Every structure is written in structure tokens, then in C-alpha cells.
Amino acid sequence: MVDGAKNAEQVVMLDRLRREIERLPEKLRSVLQLSLVEEMEAADVGAVLGIPAGTVRSRLHAARKLLLEVMK
């Protein structure tokens, strides 16, 4: 029962997180999606998007920070 409630809560949180990711600015979302879904390193993400690896890391950090702020 406890596990079931925990799972249900996780499903709700996941759904919310997905929606929050969709709301992220395009620049942050694309970096986050390539890093998470494609599991690409910062250098590879940078190569695909034509931006330096340092910019990829800072955008990833900004994306996480925004998500941390909104996921209350």
C-alpha cells in the first residue's frame, strides 16, 4: 500500500516534471534533452548544437536550477 502510494506520487511527479521541462526555454530544453535522452557528453551536445562545451554545461546547470525552483 505504501509502495503503491509512493509509486503513484512518483508518476504524478514525473508527469509534472515532463510538463516543466516542456516549459523550459528552447535553448535549455534542447541541451537537457540531448544530455538526458541521448546520454551525450557536453562536448558532443556542443558539437550537435554548434556551441562550446562550457556553454552546454552552464545551460544544463541553468535548466536544473529552474526545475529545482519550480518543482516545489
Next chain:
Amino acid sequence: MKNACEKWKDQLLEAALTGSLTAGLEEHLRTCAICSEEMNNVRARKARLDTLLPLVARGSEPSADFRARVLAAAGAAGEGKRARPWRVWTLAGVTAGVVAVLMIGVTLQRRTARMIPEDELAAAQKLAEWRAPSDGLLATPGQEILRTMPRLGESYLSVPVKKDEEE
């Protein structure tokens, strides 16, 4: 969170993400119970986010539209800018592989073509050495007759006599 503590909000998030506190924030947290509690909340949220983000990745592939947009953006950004090293190296590797396979194939084919079976080689040699039986007849008595016979318009007198006949 009190209005006075709003200025610490960003630092709380940074502290949770990086795992390190600035000296100023550390000092403030010692004296502010609200911010201290908020710090704990943010840390818990960060732990939850770290758990959920991989799950989001596992459960969702980027849409075809997103992929198309990323590739289009990459193509546009790549023009006139630096090349995409990992793609260039992948293409170079694949090309080198194809060339190597082709070269090995051509070499093997040539070697195979050069290797003629022994029986075929022996047959070809025999054919090259073969002479017609009449060749022998022409080489010996035939030549002698032609040598002793006068040519057209010549007399038997002008035909050289064989030395052994003279003796």
C-alpha cells in the same frame, strides 16, 4: 520565506546544486531557521529531481519534431562555423573501413586469378610444345630436296653438289 530572506533564494538553489555553501550563506543559515528549513527542502527537491530526471529520459524519446529542429539547427550552426568533430571522425572511420575492405577484396581476387590449377598449366605447356608429325619430315628430307633442286629458271649444273657425294 520572509521577504528579507528572498535574496538568499538563488544561493540556496546554487548550494543545493553544487553541494557547497558560500561563507555568507553558511553564516545566515546559522541564524535563520526559515532559510535553514528551506535549505533542507531544496536539498530534498534536488535529490528527488536527480531520481526523476533519468526516469523522464527513459520514458520519453524526443519527438520527431524536436529531432528535426535540433538537426536543422546543428546544420545551420555548422555552416561557416567549426566542423562537428565526432561526425567528421565517424565519417572518416567508415570511409577508411570501406576502402580497406575494397583493397583486401581486390587483392584477394587478383591472387585467385593468378593461381592457375596445375593440371591446366601442364595441359597448356603440352599444347605449346606440340608439333605436327609432318614437321619432322619437312625438316629433314624435304629441306634436302629443296636444296638440291634447281630453282625456276636455273640449271642442274648450277646446283651445288653435296660434298659427301664428291668424295
